Amino acid sequence: MWNANSQLRLCSxxxxxxxxxxxxxFLIGTSxxxxxxxxxxxxxxxxxxxxxxxxxDPWFNKxxxxxxxxxxRLDLRGLLPPNVMSSxxxxxxxxxxxxxxxxxxxxxxxxxxALAKWRILNRLHDRNETMYYKVLxxxxxxxxxxxxxxxxxxxxxxxxxLFRRPRGMYFSAQDRGEMMSMVYNWPAEQVDMIVVTDxxxxxxxxxxxxQGIGISIGKLDLYVxxxxxxxxxxxxxxxxxxxxxxxxxxxxxxxxxxxxxLEGEEYISIIDEFMEAVFTRWPHVIxxxxxxxxxxxxxxLQRYRNTYRMFNDDVQGTAGVAIAGLLGAVRAQGKPMTExxxxxxxxxxxxxxxxxxxxxxxxxMSRMSGNNEASFESSRSQFWVVDxxxxxxxxxxxxxxxxxxxxxxxxxxxxxxxxxGSSLVDVVRQVKPDVLxxxxxxxxxxxxxxxxxxxxxxxxxxxxFAMSNPTKNAECTPDEAFAVLGGDIIFASGSxxxxxxxxxxxxxxxxxxxxxYLFPGIGLGTLLSGSRIVSDGMLQAAAECLxxxxxxxxxxxxxxxxxxxxxxxxxxxxxxxxxxEAIEEDLAEGYRDMDARELQKLSQExxxxxxxxxxxxxxxxxxxxxxx
Numbered sequence: 001m002w003n004a005n006s007q008l009r010l011c012s013x014x015x016x017x018x019x020x021x022x023x024x025x026f027l028i029g030t031s032x033x034x035x036x037x038x039x040x041x042x043x044x045x046x047x048x049x050x051x052x053x054x055x056x057d058p059w060f061n062k063x064x065x066x067x068x069x070x071x072x073r074l075d076l077r078g079l080l081p082p083n084v085m086s087s088x089x090x091x092x093x094x095x096x097x098x099x100x101x102x103x104x105x106x107x108x109x110x111x112x113x114a115l116a117k118w119r120i121l122n123r124l125h126d127r128n129e130t131m132y133y134k135v136l137x138x139x140x141x142x143x144x145x146x147x148x149x150x151x152x153x154x155x156x157x158x159x160x161x162l163f164r165r166p167r168g169m170y171f172s173a174q175d176r177g178e179m180m181s182m183v184y185n186w187p188a189e190q191v192d193m194i195v196v197t198d199x200x201x202x203x204x205x206x207x208x209x210x211q212g213i214g215i216s217i218g219k220l221d222l223y224v225x226x227x228x229x230x231x232x233x234x235x236x237x238x239x240x241x242x243x244x245x246x247x248x249x250x251x252x253x254x255x256x257x258x259x260x261x262l263e264g265e266e267y268i269s270i271i272d273e274f275m276e277a278v279f280t281r282w283p284h285v286i287x288x289x290x291x292x293x294x295x296x297x298x299x300x301l302q303r304y305r306n307t308y309r310m311f312n313d314d315v316q317g318t319a320g321v322a323i324a325g326l327l328g329a330v331r332a333q334g335k336p337m338t339e340x341x342x343x344x345x346x347x348x349x350x351x352x353x354x355x356x357x358x359x360x361x362x363x364x365m366s367r368m369s370g371n372n373e374a375s376f377e378s379s380r381s382q383f384w385v386v387d388x389x390x391x392x393x394x395x396x397x398x399x400x401x402x403x404x405x406x407x408x409x410x411x412x413x414x415x416x417x418x419x420x421g422s423s424l425v426d427v428v429r430q431v432k433p434d435v436l437x438x439x440x441x442x443x444x445x446x447x448x449x450x451x452x453x454x455x456x457x458x459x460x461x462x463x464x465f466a467m468s469n470p471t472k473n474a475e476c477t478p479d480e481a482f483a484v485l486g487g488d489i490i491f492a493s494g495s496x497x498x499x500x501x502x503x504x505x506x507x508x509x510x511x512x513x514x515x516x517y518l519f520p521g522i523g524l525g526t527l528l529s530g531s532r533i534v535s536d537g538m539l540q541a542a543a544e545c546l547x548x549x550x551x552x553x554x555x556x557x558x559x560x561x562x563x564x565x566x567x568x569x570x571x572x573x574x575x576x577x578x579x580x581e582a583i584e585e586d587l588a589e590g591y592r593d594m595d596a597r598e599l600q601k602l603s604q605e606x607x608x609x610x611x612x613x614x615x616x617x618x619x620x621x622x623x624x625x626x627x628x
Contacts, residue, residue: 051075052187055166064163064255065090078182081163081210081255082172082240093253096161114151115158121146126165129231134618136225141565144222148516150470150495152218153203159211160255167217168236170210171274172257173266179277186235191282192527193229195219196237196274200261200293201352204441204473207293209243210256215291219313219519226567227520227575228615229527239274241267271300279308286526286534288313288519297352298402309526311534317519318353319360320539322437322467324546325513326361328560329435329463329490337547341365341375343382344458346433348424348475349440349468350387350403357439358383358406360543363536380406384431386424387440393420428453437465438475446476451484463490467513471495478510490558509558517561518542521571525578528614529599530589538581545577546570572615576607 047060054060054074062070064085071077085093121143125132136143145151155162169186171179199212216236223229242259243249249258262270278285287310289300301312311317326345327337345361347354362379369375385392385406392399394407413419416430428436428450436454438446446466454462462485466475478491482500492511500508522542526534549562549570562570582588583599590596594610602610 051185052079055079063090075185078169078171078185080166081170082174082257083255089253093161096253114146115154117146118151118155130618130620133224133231136221137618140225140567144516144564145496147221148218149514152214153205153470156202156208156211156214157205159214160253163255168213170238170240172240173242173262173270176270179273180280183277183281188232190233191235191285192233193220193223193523194235194237194278194285194287195290196239196287197290198239198241198292202291203469207243207245209245209248210238210240212291213238219290222516223520223523226516226571227524228617229524230616239270241270275304275308286523288523294352306533309533311522313515313519314352315356316539317515319356320518320543321513321515322357323360323364323543325465325492325560326435327547328550328555331555332490332558332560333459333461338368341369341379343435344431344433345382345435345437346384346428346431348386348438348445350385350392350400354439355402384427386427390421390423391418391427396420425449425453429456432456432458434459435463439467440475441468441473443473448484451481454485461488461490465492465513467494469494478508482508490560492560511559511561513561516567517546517570518574521574522578524571525575528575528591528611529579529582530591531582531587532589533587535585535587537585538578541577541581542574545574549573572608572611575611579607
């Protein structure tokens with residue numbers, strides 16, 4: 001029977017349920033506010049986000065403090081550096097970074113505020129990507145040295161302290177067997193361009209471990225700004241296989257794996273797994289390998305280049321820029337580019353960049369001399385290669401196999417009074433080269449004595465290429481070169497330097513032979529052609545296009561590389577040359593609505609228009625809200 005007591009019990013039950021519901025809502029609300037102070041045993045926070053959405057939400061983001069269990073549960077594996085940190089370590093890292101910034105502002109290199117400028121740009125990138133790229137494109141000559149060389153080297157050295165919001169993906173030795181699923185944690189349905197590094201040889205700074213991801217981020221900024229690759233379709237990647245940098249191994253605030261680098265088959269298996277994973281999800285992606293140490297750079301290039309759409313910028317991009325500069329130097333001497341096979345070149349440095357340039361220069365000389373086996377073999381006699389142990393000759397024990405084709409014979413050395421291990425000064429003095437090419441990563445290597453020796457060059461206008469990055473690793477400065485050799489030289493460097501006032505109204509031009517002139521165009525051209533691989537012919541076409549970009553008047557005035565402010569147009573021209581070569585080599589398979597047959601019908605002007613129409617520009621889109 002329904003009575004007052006029954007009614008009272010029902011009301012009490014409803015009231016208890018409402019109180020319990022309110023308590024739960026209160027606990028959920030307060031747990032959000034206390035997300036950074038959650039203690040063991042407290043209620044978990046209920047969230048309706050996963051993956052990168054959590055990392056971009058200041059209410060829920062813990063950054064590097066997410067546990068591995070949470071990373072797996074919330075699809076965060078690979079979106080953060082592998083080292084899990086406590087909140088106290090995060091605070092210590094932040095404070096250490098503040099102190100470091102103060103010291104660098106006080107004792108900084110060329111631009112004491114370069115790192116501060118990078119921070120400001122990085123914060124803009126986090127807030128408003130369209131505005132960030134608009135600023136970068138409109139001021140590329142000013143800000144390219146901030147987001148790329150040379151400031152990116154400083155960023156990588158300090159990345160553990162600078163890390164705030166994650167950008168890109170991290171695949172580590174701890175992720176073996178998980179990469180195929182991890183790659184789906186990245187939110188973009190389509191990725192066109194990946195820049196990947198293992199942090200083993202960042203610029204000329206050596207092994208920086210997981211901090212090397214800064215170089216991948218900087219390179220992709222240029223892909224967007226210079227090549228117009230859609231920023232929503234780029235992915236910076238770090239493959240963390242450990243580090244041999246003792247300082248990082250002992251640093252409690254280091255974000256990467258604190259173990260020595262993997263070697264041999266263990267190392268290769270991780271790179272193999274990564275390549276299979278990304279090309280399984282994005283079959284048409286292009287992967288640029290960046291700053292891998294020499295012993296792996298060539299091996300991995302040969303392992304993948306005929307199977308995947310990939311290239312190595314240090315080996316092939318640096319080589320292309322150097323070839324363009326070398327061809328420009330021949331023009332600056334008042335000769336046609338076809339005279340290049342007669343140039344005598346002394347190369348300081350036999351790492352991945354040095355050997356890459358040597359191979360490309362040899363192929364170019366061979367092609368200009370008949371493109372046959374005899375011309376290829378004879379072209380080796382134009383190069384004299386010096387490394388840390390001096391001149392490379394055949395009687396040196398344990399020569400690097402990649403350098404062996406350029407080792408001089410004892411018979412060749414005798415008449416010049418040289419021998420295996422001869423110093424750079426002696427080699428320059430005796431060979432009397434047309435070009436002194438530095439890819440050594442040894443700052444100041446081209447000493448006054450070496451530059452004095454170049455006065456004996458048989459060329460009326462010798463060329464000095466101090467190509468090592470960052471700025472402090474340049475083999476010499478333009479001031480030093482022009483002071484010793486006068487105004488009748490060609491000077492180029494990898495990092496930006498100011499032109500030199502020679503007096504009497506004359507200017508000593510400092511040409512920045514930076515990879516940014518080529519790699520964005522190579523990537524864009526490969527993407528738009530749909531080429532199955534990045535061929536030697538496509539790389540050669542890119543280099544020759546860059547060499548021809550400078551007018552005859554500019555070249556004779558000592559300018560062999562164009563102004564960085566023209567990078568969008570340069571990239572368009574280079575990309576068009578790459579597309580054209582891919583079509584001629586029957587490698588092009590088309591892109592989106594443009595299939596291979598339609599590509600083959602395009603004229604040179606139509607190819608340029610096609611490239612231009614597919615370059616992204618930073619413009620705010622019109623947005624409309626649509627209810628689910």
